[in-house]
Amino acid sequence: MTTPSRQLRFSSVADVIQRLNPSYPVFCVFxxxxxxxxxxxxxxxxxxxxxxxxxxxxxxxxxxxxxxxxxxxxxxxxxxxxxxxxxxxxxxxxxxxxxxxxxxxxxxxxxxxxxxxxxxxxxxxxxxxxxxxxxxxxxxxxxxxxxxxxxxxxxxxxxxxxxxxxxxxxxxxxxxxxxxxxxxxxxxxxxxxxxxxxxxxxxxxxxxxxxxxxxxxxxxxxxxxxxxxxxxxxxxxxxxxxxxxxxxxxxxxxxxxxxxVADGCSVLTQVHLRKGDDLYINDGIYGCLSEIRDGDLDPPVRAVSRSGEAVSGESRPFRIFGPTCDSLDVLKLPFHLPEDIGEGDWIEFGLMGAYSIGMQTGFNGFVTDTIVRIDGMHEEFVF
Structure with missing residues (x-):
């Protein structure tokens, strides 16, 4: 359990993964x-x-x-x-x-x-x-x-x-x-x-x-x-x-x-279950990802493995579900991710600075309350 008020600073998204190994979503500010x-x-x-x-x-x-x-x-x-x-x-x-x-x-x-x-x-x-x-x-x-x-x-x-x-x-x-x-x-x-x-x-x-x-x-x-x-x-x-x-x-x-602010923030999520071409992650439309559905936005994404390396495999479309027990909690657009992605891997959504952290509801008890500062210009992932 993290403390939202604690000031957390990192050198990269990889540093966030290595130090926190988060099973919860993380909002990254650059x-x-x-x-x-x-x-x-x-x-x-x-x-x-x-x-x-x-x-x-x-x-x-x-x-x-x-x-x-x-x-x-x-x-x-x-x-x-x-x-x-x-x-x-x-x-x-x-x-x-x-x-x-x-x-x-x-x-x-x-x-x-x-x-x-x-x-x-x-x-x-x-x-x-x-x-x-x-x-x-x-x-x-x-x-x-x-x-x-x-x-x-x-x-x-x-x-x-x-x-x-x-x-x-x-x-x-x-x-x-x-x-x-x-x-x-x-x-x-x-x-x-x-x-x-x-x-x-x-x-x-x-x-x-x-x-x-x-x-x-x-x-x-x-x-x-x-x-x-x-x-x-x-x-x-x-x-x-x-x-x-x-x-x-x-x-x-x-x-x-x-x-x-759009490209000044990203949301780091984790895959908690894969069912074929469906991925279940720990943030969704009731959290920081609501505008992806409401505005039909298509932000860049990348997949990161448990070891912190890029997930391997050819890219293929996946449907992404959020964490709540509401069946509406699904992103309409398919997201192309490596075919080998699975439980425990992370998905980083880029261009998430606008209408994200301020719009989450806390529905079903799911809330993104870990916000970290990352120094630098996100060289590892240019959106």
Whole structure:
């Protein structure tokens, strides 16, 4: 039995296997990779970078991103605000959930002193002002067209353009500072979606005719996985060009999550039983692997034997089941692994930094509570 709070540091995944010989799943964090991703975003994006805390709120991840230059955080709850503030007291948190409870608003305003709040409805504007006052920035979130994104986030949040204009005018009328925001959808595969959304934001801004503090272009920057993903530089270039072409004269903000952390973590699991072409492992959809099923993602995998060497044999497709007694606990996509893989061998899932450790449920008593730090850039397995 391991202690989650204990700081465990290793030199490689092989070192984890040799020292722990784990029959339990292990979440591996690579701070050097995370710091490098943070620096690339801070230096490349033409504006201020906010990390989307929900993507992976583990302290190892938050600290590494801060060390890479991230000073601003997109937070959606008091728990996230508290965690970020405790680790980085000088960090600037933005309350970017469009629907907030009054208790959460009171704590955000009175305890943590937050000054930036997202709304997408007049009733929410009334609520925020009644609790936080008017010496704040109201960030009006607009709905954007569904593009080539794995998840359409405008289906739940975002005001239609006409309502966004009304919200901006009303917020300004009541004495608040104003800003605009949008989100093109998670794992967006088309950089031009940002240009389309920025054009819509410009039209809303022009019609409202109120001064803006900034334009928040949201997240959606993709991770590679096994998809045809344009280079991150293409997204930055499209955004920078759209800002110039549209005459947007206010600072830009962005809320990357996945693109910052996906390849900075992996999940090390163990095969507990093989039934023909079915493998039963100790993590699954109720644990750190839920997004593999929900997003039809195909992360890279590799098999490691009990001796720490690569498992031999030709590659073949396997169906993978998680550890719970729920028959839904199965990964939809087949995973190609060596034909000699068997009980006691390990499977490492790469690109697991996003929407993994923060989404596990603990259902059936299975939980990934061993989190280790691994120094270096994961030279032994380049995802």
């Amino acid at each position: 701070p050097d990779i995370l710091r490098a991703r943070a620096r690339a975003f801070v230096e490349g994006f033409p504006g201020t970078v906010l990390y989307a805390t929900k993507c992976n709120p583990h302290p190892y991840v938050l600290k590494a991103l801060a060390e890479g230059g991230i000073e601003h955080f997109d937070t959606a709850s008091i728990s996230e605000i508290a965690k970020v503030t405790e680790l980085m007291p000088e960090a600037h948190c933005y309350f970017n959930h469009p629907v907030k409870g009054r208790g959460a608003l009171e704590a955000a305003a009175d305890v943590y002193g937050l000054t930036d709040y997202v709304v997408d409805h007049l009733d929410e504007l009334d609520k925020v002002i009644s609790v936080a006052g008017t010496d704040i920035t109201i960030e009006v979130r607009i709905a954007t067209p569904k593009g080539k994104a794995v998840y359409d986030l405008s289906a739940k949040f975002g005001a239609p353009p006409d309502e966004a204009v009304t919200l901006l005018k009303e917020a300004r009328k009541r004495g608040c500072r104003t800003a605009l925001a949008f989100h093109v959808g998670s794992q967006c595969l088309d950089p031009d979606a940002f240009r389309v959304a920025m054009s819509l934001a410009k039209r809303v801004s022009d019609e409202a005719n109120v001064p803006l503090e900034y334009l928040d272009v949201g997240g959606g920057f993709p991770a590679i996985y096994k998809m045809n993903v344009p280079p991150l530089r293409d997204y930055f270039d499209v955004i920078e060009k759209a800002k110039a072409d549209l005459g947007i004269g206010v600072p830009l903000l962005a809320e990357p999550g996945r693109a910052l």
